[in-house]
Amino acid sequence: MTLHQKMRLLGRQEIIVYLLGLLCACVYGMKVDFSRLRQIRRPYIEKRNNHCSGNPCEEDKPFLCRSSPTCIALEQVCDSIPQCPDGFDESPALCNAKKRPSIGDLEDFLIKNEHWIIPALFNGASPELVAHSLVVSSDLEEVKLMVGMDPQSEENLHEAFMAVLTGDERPLLKMGMPQEEWFDVQFMLNRLIEGGLQV
Ligand SMILES: [Ca+2]
Numbered sequence: 001m002t003l004h005q006k007m008r009l010l011g012r013q014e015i016i017v018y019l020l021g022l023l024c025a026c027v028y029g030m031k032v033d034f035s036r037l038r039q040i041r042r043p044y045i046e047k048r049n050n051h052c053s054g055n056p057c058e059e060d061k062p063f064l065c066r067s068s069p070t071c072i073a074l075e076q077v078c079d080s081i082p083q084c085p086d087g088f089d090e091s092p093a094l095c096n097a098k099k100r101p102s103i104g105d106l107e108d109f110l111i112k113n114e115h116w117i118i119p120a121l122f123n124g125a126s127p128e129l130v131a132h133s134l135v136v137s138s139d140l141e142e143v144k145l146m147v148g149m150d151p152q153s154e155e156n157l158h159e160a161f162m163a164v165l166t167g168d169e170r171p172l173l174k175m176g177m178p179q180e181e182w183f184d185v186q187f188m189l190n191r192l193i194e195g196g197l198q199v
Contacts, residue, residue: 063089093136100195101188106131109188116176117185121160123153139198161199164189 057064057071064071065084072083078095088094100106110117110127122130125147133146140161144154156175163171169182177185193199 065089092138096138096196097135100135100197101191103128103131103135106134106188109184113177113181113185116178119153120175121153121157122147123149125149134192134197137197143197158199160185161189161193165193165199 056069061071061073063074063077065086066088067086068084070084072089076083077089078098080090082090084090107127110130114127118124118127118130130147133143137143137146140154140157143149143157149157159171160175163169164186167186169177169179169186172182172185173179
């Protein structure tokens with residue numbers, strides 16, 4: 001995949017994640033905080049002071065499809081049946097994000113552990129980009145492409161997930177993880193696995 005293709009992919013996924021965040025924030029009151037990605041937005045949807053305006057959909061069908069003015073109910077988002085004409089309501093990135101921790105929670109976790117986790121596992125990428133990639137990607141290969149990882153960090157990332165799956169913190173301690181962070185690291189990586197991230 002060329003850099004141009006990667007950027008296009010990233011842009012498309014940012015839009016998807018933003019829309020999901022906007023939707024959840026409006027309907028459930030900031031249950032999911034994707035607000036840091038809202039610089040890429042649909043021009044007719046605005047979110048100010050936690051209130052949405054410009055969404056043309058009715059309250060009982062608040063989810064707006066991407067390439068048509070079709071509105072659907074929340075229960076129909078990621079229910080394995082495409083209701084949007086372009087299948088937007090069943091797109092993998094959207095449905096991955098629906099099952100995962102929020103970007104805000106992930107970014108807070110990454111920033112807290114930034115001194116060791118970013119250089120060891122993510123090749124020095126920004127916590128925001130890493131959080132975003134972990135929320136929308138289907139597997140570690142996709143994370144690697146979005147983040148731009150080198151072979152060593154790719155190997156470390158895989159090893160980190162294996163350490164969590166086997167309950168053995170020693171590989172992570174070798175990568176620089178402070179002992180007291182083990183519980184948080186286990187918790188967050190497990191949430192990603194439970195949210196369908198293939199490792
Ligand atoms: Ca659907």
